Amino acid sequence: MDKATETTAASGLETDWSREAILDRRDRYFAATQRAFVPYETPLVIRQGKGQYVWDEDGNRLIDLLGMNLCISVGHAHPAVTAAVKDQVDRLTHCTTMFHHPVPAHFAEELAATMPAGEDWVVHFTNSGTEAIDLAIMLARSATGNSDMLALRNSYHGATYGAQGVTGVRNFRHNIGQLSNISFVAEPNQYRGIFGAGTEPYLEEIDRTIAYTTSGALAGMIIEPVQGYGGIVVMPDGYLKGAFERVRAAGGLCIVDEVQSGFGKTGEAMWGFERHGVVPDIVVMAKGIGNGIPLGAVVMKRHVAEAMREKFLFHTYGANPVACAAGRAVLQVIRDENLIENARTVGAALMEHLESLKQRYQVIGDVRGRGFMMAIELVKDRQTREPAPEATAKVFERTRDNGLIMSKSGNFKNILRMVPPLCLSMDDVEPVAEALDRSFSGVSPE
Known part of the structure; x- marks a missing residue:
């Protein structure tokens, strides 16, 4: 492959592929926050x-x-996803959420159809998974009227101000005042967990955490079915069920973060929570949702969403029709292949x-x-x-x-x-x- 400067035929824009030029531009023009990664x-x-x-x-x-x-769920440059994106770009690249377009609505319907039957599911599209986490926290607090949240140690939910507040990995927690009313519970790590192997000791720790570090009234708890950045820590059988029971008894909502484990990654179902026999109140998804096209989503029970109906909240590109066209294609490819x-x-x-x-x-x-x-x-x-x-x-x-x-x-x-x-x-x-x-x-x- 030629490393020399290339000119894109359609636009006339030049791209310098020499290694020295790429590294120099990144070091010169990227902020420290991006250069570090x-x-x-x-x-x-x-x-x-x-x-x-x-x-x-x-x-x-x-x-x-x-x-x-x-972020790449069904493969780099998958022809079906690429075709869906190109077709939508040729028609319309963006439609603000103030106006209507059929593609995001279709995709919302199709995502809702992947959720457990018997509930009325609705979707809010965001630009990213981190933004979706922020929204999930806000929804839980708005819907319950409570402030206290539980999260797991060793968890990763994002790096924005809100998301890092529920992230239990120190590398992503900046030395600043963090989001308040967050209590961390020991993760049920079957290899390195503080209580060793088993499930019940970790469930008992939820009871203690509620009793000693919260008001006793919860907004919710957020759990990854498989902790991703934390090192692929699989939640043991019975943990999600027991955690959900305790959280709901304290008035809270159950939030599942499927940003990394969702879209079939566990090889068992579309969503990681499905093997645990539970029904979340809120499901957060992103990354593989668009096969690399930026997109995130919060799928929730309708009554949870209705708690915020008095004030609108939007994410500028969250329901972008190009990204949603990619998302529709991803779901279809997962099924067809x-x-x-x-x-x-x-x-x-x-x-x-x-x-x-x-x-x-x-x-x-x-x-x-x-x-x-x-x-x-x-x-x-x-x-x-x-x-x-x-x-x-x-x-x-x-x-x-x-x-x-x-x-x-x-x-x-x-x-x-x-x-x-x-x-x-x-x-x-x-x-x-x-x-x-x-x-x-x-x-x-x-």
Whole structure:
């Protein structure tokens, strides 16, 4: 692939693809808040993508095991999504929510249809998942008349002022006064949790937290069915059900954050909460919703939304018809290509290889996940489970050298997180496993 300056035929705009120019412009014109989010020692420049693969500016192909931070759900440049976007762009690029357009309304109907039957679901579109979290908090407080919220330690819900207030990962909590009336509950981490394995001790901790750190009247609790950035921590069976019972007994609403676990990522259903036999009051979604096109949504029971009917609230591009056209195509592709089942079967095959890696490399303390949400946790000692961030950083850099993209995550950055597009195939399993094997070879826990 040519790295020289390119000129787009239609617009005449030039793009300089030389590495030095790309890095210089970013360093010169990006604010510090955006420049800081660079995981690799040598920045990765991505030129194009197709399906589960991307190519850097030198033409090297990498398997995208992160889906561009989980935003690519059905594959890079999926023809059905691309066609839907192009068709809508040719017709109308934006229609403000003050006016009406059929595409967002159709998409709202289709999203509502994915929710549990027997409830009256409505949708509010946002620009992003973080904004959707902010709205969910506001909805819970408005609908209940209460202020106290519960969130889980080790959770990630976003980095805006409101969203970071319910985020339990320190790297995303800025040294500023945080949102008030938020209490954190120990997460039911079956590998590293403070109460060890099991569910009941963590449910009892919810009781104690309500009793000692709140007024006793809750606005709600927010839970990821699978903690994403926290290191793919799967909520154990019975936890969501027990948490919902306690929150509702205290007058609160149950909020499920499906920004990372939704749209089939767990390989079991469209939504991560479905396996737990619960019905949330509010569901937050984003990232994979538009296969990379910016969009988020809050899906809620109608009576919750009605609590804010006296004042309008809008997100300028939240119901953008181009983004909603992409969202409609994503839902259709997931169904037509049987991608949830693909995540289940291919994810299970890959997990077998991760278990094998654990047997061979002492630096691996735990492998876990569900479907296409997978993690490898690195430790200095399997008995003490002390995190091994230095070894993680070394393996992480090697994975890129061996043709993989993933992320370092968790509070101690000792977890390799993998959440690939739903189109990752059985043909990719062996190459991924071999690349991981090469990446771990010779790495010491210390």
